[in-house]
Structures are given as structure tokens and as C-alpha cells.
Amino acid sequence: MTDERQYPYELDCVWLASDRDGNVGAFVTGGVGPIPVLCLDPERFPVEDIEARILELPVASTARLVVTLKRPDDFVSFAQRGLFAYDWSDVHRVRSEAIHAYEQIAVPEAPLKVADLPAEMLPLVIGIVLDVAFERASRIDLTGQVDCREALC
Numbered sequence: 001m002t003d004e005r006q007y008p009y010e011l012d013c014v015w016l017a018s019d020r021d022g023n024v025g026a027f028v029t030g031g032v033g034p035i036p037v038l039c040l041d042p043e044r045f046p047v048e049d050i051e052a053r054i055l056e057l058p059v060a061s062t063a064r065l066v067v068t069l070k071r072p073d074d075f076v077s078f079a080q081r082g083l084f085a086y087d088w089s090d091v092h093r094v095r096s097e098a099i100h101a102y103e104q105i106a107v108p109e110a111p112l113k114v115a116d117l118p119a120e121m122l123p124l125v126i127g128i129v130l131d132v133a134f135e136r137a138s139r140i141d142l143t144g145q146v147d148c149r150e151a152l153c
């Protein structure tokens with residue numbers, strides 16, 4: 001890849017990845033969290049538009065909230081569609097309390113597997129496999145996992 005889109009700074013957007021078990025996770029950047037370089041490839045679907053694509057999926061699971069939030073609606077909606085939902089919650093912390101990782105917010109009771117994604121959504125996750133199991137990963141540090149863009153990565 002010789003070119004990449006500019007990082008969507010201060011735009012709260014979503015990117016997708018799979019885990020080593022084939023589960024799908026949705027990662028909300030908070031406008032500053034790291035994004036895999038592959039997600040910024042101009043040949044891929046724009047990260048700014050992925051959330052709308054996720055919400056086109058049918059509700060297929062109940063969701064369990066694993067942290068308390070004032071407005072968990074988006075995360076619950078992702079989990080109801082079978083995705084493990086993570087947030088770059090450092091955007092809400094002072095620098096000295098930053099965890100430098102995506103934090104799990106909601107989990108699906110019936111996880112969606114990559115193989116079960118509609119064909120048009122497969123390109124959103126292909127090539128972005130994290131060496132974790134979302135079912136057990138309450139925090140995911142991307143350092144060393146994938147090449148990414150963002151000041152904290």
C-alpha cells in the first residue's frame with residue numbers, strides 16, 4: 001500500500017477486526033484511538049461509514065454490558081448484532097490514568113463469526129486479525145498486534 005487515508009481525528013468512528021477464534025469485534029475510536037493502517041487503505045470502505053453498515057445487520061443476540069456507561073446504546077446495538085464492542089475510553093480519562101488500550105464495553109450472547117458476515121461486509125474485517133480471544137479480552141492493546149495510526153499507538 002503506497003497511500004492511506006488521513007486519520008479521522010476527533011471523529012468518533014468504528015473499525016472491525018476478528019480474533020483468533022473467528023469472532024468479530026467493533027472498535028470505537030473516540031476520535032483519537034489507534035486505527036490499523038489497513039483500515040485507512042483508500043481501497044477499503046471508509047471507517048467513517050462502518051457504523052452505519054454494522055447497524056444494517058439484523059439483531060441476532062442479546063447483549064451484556066460489562067461496564068457502566070451513561071450512554072451505552074451504540075455498544076449494546078453492536079453486541080445485539082453479534083459483535084464484541086470495544087471503546088477507546090482513554091478519551092474520557094486524564095493522561096495519568098490512561099490505559100492505552102481498547103476496553104470491552106458490551107458482549108454478545110451469540111457471537112457473530114467472520115464466516116457468517118454478509119459478503120459485502122467481509123472486506124471490512126479481512127486482514128485484521130488480533131491475537132486475542134474477545135470472549136476473555138477485557139482490554140486490547142494494539143501495540144505489537146498491528147501497524148496502526150494515532151499518536152498513542
